[in-house]
Structures are given as structure tokens and as C-alpha cells.
Amino acid sequence: MSKEIRFTDETMALVQKMIKRYPEGKHKSALIPMLHLAQMEFDGWLDSPVMDYVASILKIQSIEVYEVASFYSMFNLKPVGKCLIEVCRTGPCWLLGAEDLVKHIEKNLKIKDGETTPDGMFTLKTVECLAACGTAPVIQVGETYHENMTCESVDLLLGEYKIKDARKTHYDIKHISIK
Amino acid sequence: MGKQLLLENINVPGIETLSVYRANGGYKALEKALKMQQSEVVDEVKKSGLRGRGGAGFPTGMKWGFIAKPEGVPRHLVCNADESEPGTFKDRYLMQHNPHLLIEGMILSSYALGANTSYIYIRGELLYVYHILEKAIQAAYDAGFLGDNILGSGFNLNLYCHLGAGAYICGEETALIESLEGKRGNPRIKPPFPAVSGVWGRPTVVNNVETIAATVPIINMGGEEYAKIGVGKSTGTKLISACGHINNPGVYEIELGLSCEEFLFDDKYCGGIKNGKKFKAVVAGGSSVPILPADLFLKTAKGEPRLMSYESLSDGGFISGTMLGSGGFIVLDETASIVKNLWNFTRFYHHESCGQCSPCREGTGWMEKILNRILEGKGKQTDIDLLFDIQSKIDGKTICPLGEAAAWPVASAIRHFRKEFEEYVNKPEEIVDVKHYYAVNNLQQSAK
Numbered sequence A: 001m002s003k004e005i006r007f008t009d010e011t012m013a014l015v016q017k018m019i020k021r022y023p024e025g026k027h028k029s030a031l032i033p034m035l036h037l038a039q040m041e042f043d044g045w046l047d048s049p050v051m052d053y054v055a056s057i058l059k060i061q062s063i064e065v066y067e068v069a070s071f072y073s074m075f076n077l078k079p080v081g082k083c084l085i086e087v088c089r090t091g092p093c094w095l096l097g098a099e100d101l102v103k104h105i106e107k108n109l110k111i112k113d114g115e116t117t118p119d120g121m122f123t124l125k126t127v128e129c130l131a132a133c134g135t136a137p138v139i140q141v142g143e144t145y146h147e148n149m150t151c152e153s154v155d156l157l158l159g160e161y162k163i164k165d166a167r168k169t170h171y172d173i174k175h176i177s178i179k
Numbered sequence B: 001m002g003k004q005l006l007l008e009n010i011n012v013p014g015i016e017t018l019s020v021y022r023a024n025g026g027y028k029a030l031e032k033a034l035k036m037q038q039s040e041v042v043d044e045v046k047k048s049g050l051r052g053r054g055g056a057g058f059p060t061g062m063k064w065g066f067i068a069k070p071e072g073v074p075r076h077l078v079c080n081a082d083e084s085e086p087g088t089f090k091d092r093y094l095m096q097h098n099p100h101l102l103i104e105g106m107i108l109s110s111y112a113l114g115a116n117t118s119y120i121y122i123r124g125e126l127l128y129v130y131h132i133l134e135k136a137i138q139a140a141y142d143a144g145f146l147g148d149n150i151l152g153s154g155f156n157l158n159l160y161c162h163l164g165a166g167a168y169i170c171g172e173e174t175a176l177i178e179s180l181e182g183k184r185g186n187p188r189i190k191p192p193f194p195a196v197s198g199v200w201g202r203p204t205v206v207n208n209v210e211t212i213a214a215t216v217p218i219i220n221m222g223g224e225e226y227a228k229i230g231v232g233k234s235t236g237t238k239l240i241s242a243c244g245h246i247n248n249p250g251v252y253e254i255e256l257g258l259s260c261e262e263f264l265f266d267d268k269y270c271g272g273i274k275n276g277k278k279f280k281a282v283v284a285g286g287s288s289v290p291i292l293p294a295d296l297f298l299k300t301a302k303g304e305p306r307l308m309s310y311e312s313l314s315d316g317g318f319i320s321g322t323m324l325g326s327g328g329f330i331v332l333d334e335t336a337s338i339v340k341n342l343w344n345f346t347r348f349y350h351h352e353s354c355g356q357c358s359p360c361r362e363g364t365g366w367m368e369k370i371l372n373r374i375l376e377g378k379g380k381q382t383d384i385d386l387l388f389d390i391q392s393k394i395d396g397k398t399i400c401p402l403g404e405a406a407a408w409p410v411a412s413a414i415r416h417f418r419k420e421f422e423e424y425v426n427k428p429e430e431i432v433d434v435k436h437y438y439a440v441n442n443l444q445q446s447a448k
């Protein structure tokens, strides 16, 4: 990555507020929320220079960031498409047809689970239980849960995201109201 | 419907706002609690008989009583909103629709425990719920329910949300604490228990969302009144999130002690099995509890009608019973394959194992492989015994209960549905109709 890695002033102000949520000297607690911010700001994934940057803000070792980033499934350590489609693959969703949804998306986008379309638009990722089993099968895109999905509604969804401002499809934890 | 203590106002338009919540009796329990001694609040919770709603069912008042109070060391209350147990979606429902109920519960529980900084640890996927909570917390600050000198009581509290990032294991309380400290979610060896040394080495109580929310009606009505609801040591109401092959999936608040048959078949609740199919089996308390075949769910081995309560569901131990667990209620109809369902859960536990203990890390992987082989029609008769053997060597030999959570479903599936495993092994050409789709090359086996 050649461009300079830096949070915007707005994000930086948020980072400072987040750090204040934890007792003095316990600022490492802000790491996971900060990695969400970093992922959002830097194209939806965590490249190692990004993680080094986060480490430098928290004044911790880079390895402390890597070991955390690699533990949590929401942190992407590889580039992802502008639109990350997360399909729940756990028991209840699976019982009610998630398997067909995955196949359908794979066929439609000509990619396999974990892959990104050549135009960089979509990444398909199967994930574990999203706590929405009553409206299974469920697909998450960005913040939004799409529930009771069928192959038809998946097609509509993909069409919709194709024309949307892709940035909105990533997590946006910025509008938090912290005292 | 029985008494609705938690969901009573869930459909009131605007209940997520402070004004509507207050207009419906909100923050009355807090006002009442702040006029009581802290120990009196704890006593009410003890009297209520409330048991932890996160899965283990540990008496909440007793847990609160254990919190250490060393001089000059801050204590913390942490709400477990990691809700990741497959089949469980009650906490999300509650927080999304009625965030102030949780916040009011957090404030009065923090008061009871003498905690001045509390956290709600919410799973990262639930970002939209996080925003709802943040907004509600801000409103509570603005109204003087949070911050310094709450309602003139002299009690101070800061309440913050903390976002996780996708890890089932962070629902385990010591893993959650590690995660809150900004680390990998590796469970800690106990003792010391969090009540003595939790987050940042300080005395900490971790409670489930529903547990905290239940303290509000308990303070409003008094512990003794609450204890009159339910049956025996299963007092009060419980949220059950029902899903799978049923007509009315959703979140229900039941009085503990409701008959299992009524819950499954009555139109007020699950409304019976979808598409006129037959009821085959149920995982009654989240994916970690033993699966029960239809007959053993409706009646205990002694032939008594089974009830939705801690005691009745576990009647018969693991031979013929199960657990109430988190209240994640997954129903399977006659078309569901027990083996395939088990394979899915086992794959889940393998994926979610933190990797600290060899029996869990390796055992879950072996079980997944063997189940994969069986599903592909390449299993051997000895594989069934091998599976049973592996699970028995995980059970009780790990740092945290995730190992058991992976082992029990395997043991119970083989115990109750051995025939089905044998059919896969003996007549694969008849059973294995669709090629086992989840072949290793198709779905990403996430790197450990």
C-alpha cells in the first residue's frame, strides 16, 4: 500500500472517545472496536500496514493486533469486494435452505465461497449463526439482516446492491453517540 | 398466554424511545431500587429465584452474593449480549425492540453490585442493535438515569456498549472478559472466578441480557411475587426462541412449567409442525444441549408429561433428558436428517473452538471428518463407535464447556438415532441421495 494510512480527523476523534470508555491504562480494550473502524475506513479489510497503524495509536506491539485480528471472523485479512454477502450456514438456516442459497449465489456470481468477483463487486462469505434463526435463512450485507431469503429474493438483493453506493454496504460504526 | 413480564410492551409503537418507555411504566423499578439499600436489591433477586438465562441456569442472586469487595478496587457488571448459540435469538429481539428494559436493568443491577462502570458486550454482527442501544443509552444519560448522582441518589454509573467481532466462544464469560480486554477470546482457567478476578483483574459479574432485563419486573413486583410464577426452582418467565420446521417461528415468553406439548402444538406458540409433516426431534435449549426424539420430548422416560422447566427438561439426565439451556428451540420434522444436522453443528463447534485444549481442538475436527465421511457414503460401522468414543474423551476434559457443548449433541444423536447412522453406513446408495454438498472443496474451511 503506497497511500498514507491515516484515519480521518472525524474517525480519530471517535477513536479517542472510544479509548475513554475504558479505565486509564486499559486502552487496549478499544482494539476490537478500533479494528472495525479501520476495516471500514480502509476498504473493508485489514492489511498489515493498517494493523501496524492501529498498534501505533494504541501504543501496543503489532503482533498484539495481528493475533486479535486473526481470531475474529469479522475481520478480513484479505481484500474483499465492495459488497460482502454473508450467508448463515449454521443448523437452523441450513435446515431451511441456506445450502440452496449458497449454491444459487455461487452460480449467479460465478464464484465460490470466500471468493470475490473479478470486477471486485461481490465477495461471498459463509458465516456462523447470526441469531436470526426464526427468520431463516438469513443473509447479512453490511449492517442489514435480510431475512426469510429465497433464491428469488437473493437475485433482487444482488441487483439492488449492484447499483448502490458500495461504501454503504460495509460496516459503518461512525454514527455512534458516545458521551 | 401466560404472564408477559419482558415482552409485555414489545409491540407498543415507539417503545424504543425513552418517553414511550416511561409512559408505559419504565424506570419505575430503578426509582424504587435507588431508594432501597444495595443489599436489599440483591435480596429481592435472591428471593425471586431468578436463574441465569444465558444457558447455565445459575441462581443470579447467589452469583451476585459472591462478588468480592476488596477495598478501593472497582467492580464491574458486564452484560453478555454475544448471543451466538445456534437457535437462540431472544436477546437480539429484546434489545432491538425494547432497549430501555435492558438499560434500566443494567442500572439497577449495577447499583445492587456497587459497580460504577458497566459494559454491554454485544456481538459485532449486531451492529444495527448496537446503534439502537447507543441511542437509548444517550437518552438515558440526557434524562439523568446515567452519569453522576442518578436521580439524586448519589449513585454514579457510566454504561458503555462494546462491540465484539465474530466469535461464538466470546459468549463464554471468561472468553468474553478476555475479549473485552482487547485480546483473543481464549477462556480462562477457573478459579479464580470472575466474581473475584474478572475484567482487568477486578471483581466482575457477567449476566445474560434476559437475566438483567428480568431484574426490572422483579424489583417492580417484588422477588416473592416473581417466585410465585413458574414451577419449583424454575421461577418466573423465560424467553424461548423457536425455529426450524414449525408454523410460527419467533420469540415467546412462557411461564416456566408450561407443557412441552402445548408449547410445540398450540397456535399461541409454535403452532405445530410445518406443512403437515410429522414431528421427529427437537434441540430444546440451543445447539449445545442433547437432542431429543419426539416421544421423549413430550413425555419423560417415566411417562410423565414433560414441562418447559429446568428440572423437567433435564429429567432422565442425558440418557433420556436434555436441558433448558438458552431457550433456543430447534424443531426437526420427519424429513430432516439427524446425521446431517449433527454434522452441521459439529462443523460449527470445530470452527468455533478457540484451540487451547487438545481434546476440543482436535476432537471436534475428527468428529467433523468422520461425519463428513459418513454423509458422503464412505462411512464404516466402526465409525459410529469411534464418534461416540471421541465425544466421551472431550466431555469433562477441557478448560471451558465448549468441549461439552460439542460432545453432548454427538452422544445424544447416536444414543437416540443410531439406526439412522447405520443406514448411512450400510445403505449409502439409498440414503445419500444428494451428493454431500459441503464437500471440502466447495465451502471454505476457514483457516484456524
Ligand SMILES: Cc1cc2nc3c(=O)[nH]c(=O)nc-3n(C[C@H](O)[C@H](O)[C@H](O)COP(=O)(O)O)c2cc1C
Pocket (backbone or CB within 6 Å): B051, B052, B053, B054, B055, B056, B057, B058, B060, B080, B081, B082, B083, B084, B085, B168, B169, B170, B171, B172, B173, B174, B206, B207, B208, B209, B211, B212, B400, B401, B402, B405
Ligand atoms: C461456548 C459458550 C458460549 C456461551 N454463549 C453465551 C451467550 O452467547 N450468551 C450468554 O448470555 N451466555 C453464554 N454462555 C454462558 C456464559 O458463560 C455465562 O454462563 C452467562 O453469560 C452467565 O449469565 P447468566 O448467569 O445471566 O446466564 C456461553 C457459554 C459457553 C460455554
Ligand code: SF4
Pocket (backbone or CB within 6 Å): B169, B186, B187, B352, B353, B354, B355, B356, B357, B358, B360, B361, B398, B399, B400, B401, B402, B403, B404
Ligand atoms: S474447550 Fe475448546 S473452546 Fe473451550 S477453552 Fe478448550 S479449546 Fe477453547
